[in-house]
Amino acid sequence: MAVLVVADHDNASLKDNTHKTVTAALALSPDVDVLIAGSGVAAVAAAAAKITGVRKVLTAESEGLGKQIAEDLTACVIPLMAGYDAVMSPATSVGKNFMPRIAALLDVAPISEIIEVVDADTFVRPIYAGNALETVKSSDAKKVITVRATAFKAAEEGGSASVETVASGADAAGTKFVSDEIVKSDRPELAGAKIVVSGGRAMGSAEEFHRVIEPLADRLGAAVGASRAAVDAGYAPNDYQVGQTGKVVAPQLYVAIGISGAIQHLAGMKDSKVIVAINKDADAPIFQVADYGLVGDYKTIVPELMDALSAALK
Amino acid sequence: MKILVPVKRAIDSNVKARVKSDQTGVDLANVKMSMNPFCEIAVEEAVRIKEKGLAEEIVAVSIGPIQAQETIRTSLAMGADRGILIQTDADPEPLEVAKLLKAVALAESPDLILMGKQAIDGDNNAVGQMLSALLGWPQATFASKIELTATSVTVAREVDGGLQTLELALPAVVTADLRLNEPRYASLPNIMKAKKKTIDIKTPDDFGGLGAPHLTVLKVTEPPKRVGGVKLESAGDLVNKLKTEAGVL
Numbered sequence: 001m002a003v004l005v006v007a008d009h010d011n012a013s014l015k016d017n018t019h020k021t022v023t024a025a026l027a028l029s030p031d032v033d034v035l036i037a038g039s040g041v042a043a044v045a046a047a048a049a050k051i052t053g054v055r056k057v058l059t060a061e062s063e064g065l066g067k068q069i070a071e072d073l074t075a076c077v078i079p080l081m082a083g084y085d086a087v088m089s090p091a092t093s094v095g096k097n098f099m100p101r102i103a104a105l106l107d108v109a110p111i112s113e114i115i116e117v118v119d120a121d122t123f124v125r126p127i128y129a130g131n132a133l134e135t136v137k138s139s140d141a142k143k144v145i146t147v148r149a150t151a152f153k154a155a156e157e158g159g160s161a162s163v164e165t166v167a168s169g170a171d172a173a174g175t176k177f178v179s180d181e182i183v184k185s186d187r188p189e190l191a192g193a194k195i196v197v198s199g200g201r202a203m204g205s206a207e208e209f210h211r212v213i214e215p216l217a218d219r220l221g222a223a224v225g226a227s228r229a230a231v232d233a234g235y236a237p238n239d240y241q242v243g244q245t246g247k248v249v250a251p252q253l254y255v256a257i258g259i260s261g262a263i264q265h266l267a268g269m270k271d272s273k274v275i276v277a278i279n280k281d282a283d284a285p286i287f288q289v290a291d292y293g294l295v296g297d298y299k300t301i302v303p304e305l306m307d308a309l310s311a312a313l314k
Numbered sequence: 315m316k317i318l319v320p321v322k323r324a325i326d327s328n329v330k331a332r333v334k335s336d337q338t339g340v341d342l343a344n345v346k347m348s349m350n351p352f353c354e355i356a357v358e359e360a361v362r363i364k365e366k367g368l369a370e371e372i373v374a375v376s377i378g379p380i381q382a383q384e385t386i387r388t389s390l391a392m393g394a395d396r397g398i399l400i401q402t403d404a405d406p407e408p409l410e411v412a413k414l415l416k417a418v419a420l421a422e423s424p425d426l427i428l429m430g431k432q433a434i435d436g437d438n439n440a441v442g443q444m445l446s447a448l449l450g451w452p453q454a455t456f457a458s459k460i461e462l463t464a465t466s467v468t469v470a471r472e473v474d475g476g477l478q479t480l481e482l483a484l485p486a487v488v489t490a491d492l493r494l495n496e497p498r499y500a501s502l503p504n505i506m507k508a509k510k511k512t513i514d515i516k517t518p519d520d521f522g523g524l525g526a527p528h529l530t531v532l533k534v535t536e537p538p539k540r541v542g543g544v545k546l547e548s549a550g551d552l553v554n555k556l557k558t559e560a561g562v563l
Contacts, residue, residue: 069480070443070446071452093474094473094474096455097453098443100408100441101447103409104445104447105447109408109528109529110408110440111529112437112440127534128340128435128437131331131537132340132537133534133536135531135532136529137532139529139530140528174452174482174483175480176480177478178479178481179478180477180479181477182476191474195562238493239475239476244437252562273562274562275540276552287542288542289542290543292546293542293544293545293546294546304548305549307549311553312554312557
């Protein structure tokens with residue numbers, strides 16, 4: 001049995017989600033190849049070749065693959081599946097977008113966002129916004145699996161796999177790329193950050209969100225997140241949203257400020273190693289999952305925290 | 315222009331799902347059921363498109379038990395024109411749902427299929443993409459803005475890191491994300507009017523039948539519970555604990 005991992009990358013660099021997906025793939029089979037489908041991906045392929053346990057790196061390039069268009073990714077991956085028993089990709093917005101198409105065309109049931117590989121046919125995945133875990137056994141000869149990357153450890157680097165080129169497949173006929181608006185930031189990426197500082201509805205405005213959350217995040221070298229309430233209210237952009245319908249994070253330290261802890265938010269961060277909650281409502285549900293809680297107004301606590309951090313991190 | 319909107323009856327989004335003690339699934343007995351929130355957003359968007367004069371007819375289709383008529387009725391009260399229920403007590407997998415919807419699409423020939431990006435029960439996030447692939451129609455998932463012309467639809471999509479905008483030739487499949495719109499509450503007169511609209515009750519066999527399941531659910535369990543920790547007195551205590559006890563600073 002061999003597994004194809006479709007890598008997460010932005011054409012310039014390989015994302016850590018790929019290393020984590022390789023770990024999940026190695027639980028299925030020792031024969032794991034990584035596909036880099038994109039445009040101008042030589043450096044990404046070289047990085048993937050270093051992942052320990054990877055047998056071979058495949059590259060496919062076209063304009064549509066460079067934009068990660070679902071139809072183009074599908075056209076690239078389907079012919080390759082003759083040589084694989086499973087295809088895996090991290091459950092990013094790209095993976096979620098094209099992987100079900102692969103399943104439909106192979107006439108198999110996709111298995112979404114697995115958090116555990118039990119055996120080659122059996123997987124655990126969250127359902128009902130993470131309020132239940134489902135163990136499913138697939139009877140399909142070929143498996144199509146997206147992986148919740150935070151549930152797996154990143155594969156180490158130290159390998160030297162060979163790199164070869166494969167066909168890019170036909171371009172999407174009916175889909176035209178118009179534009180990308182990707183937010184540029186010097187902060188770590190939310191999905192893979194070691195520390196995340198998130199703000200909630202209590203911030204009250206976008207200005208307050210910037211004034212309170214961002215300096216604290218920068219002091220900690222953290223990524224910035226937000227609750228759905230804060231995003232819906234326009235205090236933070238949508239790609240900051242942590243939760244079942246946003247990003248799922250599992251950092252070493254998660255600091256929730258002015259977040260009550262709705263089920264849908266908890267589903268996105270409850271696997272963090274250490275959770276800190278700052279909230280003026282002592283009964284807020286966030287305290288039920290927090291390792292450390294501070295009850296009080298963030299307006300006084302956050303400046304005190306900044307001072308205490310300055311003293312401690314000197 | 316005709317818009318097809320698939321809608322699903324699911325657990326109400328304000329209800330906390332509880333796992334059955336025999337681990338066979340989530341307990342849905344006596345639990346409030348509603349239209350899946352992402353489906354509601356899709357219906358709302360279709361109605362707004364029609365209100366702008368860009369579409370003539372909205373057809374809501376649901377696959378589920380007889381009670382899913384209520385879900386279709388809600389769509390009709392929001393402004394959809396007619397409904398189709400494919401009645402089954404089986405809980406078909408996304409692949410089977412996509413195949414049934416493909417058959418409906420071929421029978422109804424819509425210009426646009428507008429649907430939720432995922433259902434909040436199975437959380438698969440798969441049917442729209444599978445339907446697009448089976449039909450060979452272009453897809454745009456996770457829509458936060460839709461602009462329609464007679465021959466194309468331009469969709470701003472929520473992707474990791476920001477937005478991507480695509481232009482699709484019609485017919486196409488678009489799936490709705492949270493921020494596409496805020497669904498309306500149906501007014502009483504519209505609820506009354508919806509009672510007179512037709513819902514055709516069909517069976518899976520009318521649309522090619524249901525295939526055998528590919529997945530077997532071995533068990534459904536509760537996620538490991540996190541135990542709440544301690545409430546501290548000051549920011550100084552917190553930094554101290556993070557540094558010495560938790561070791562994360």
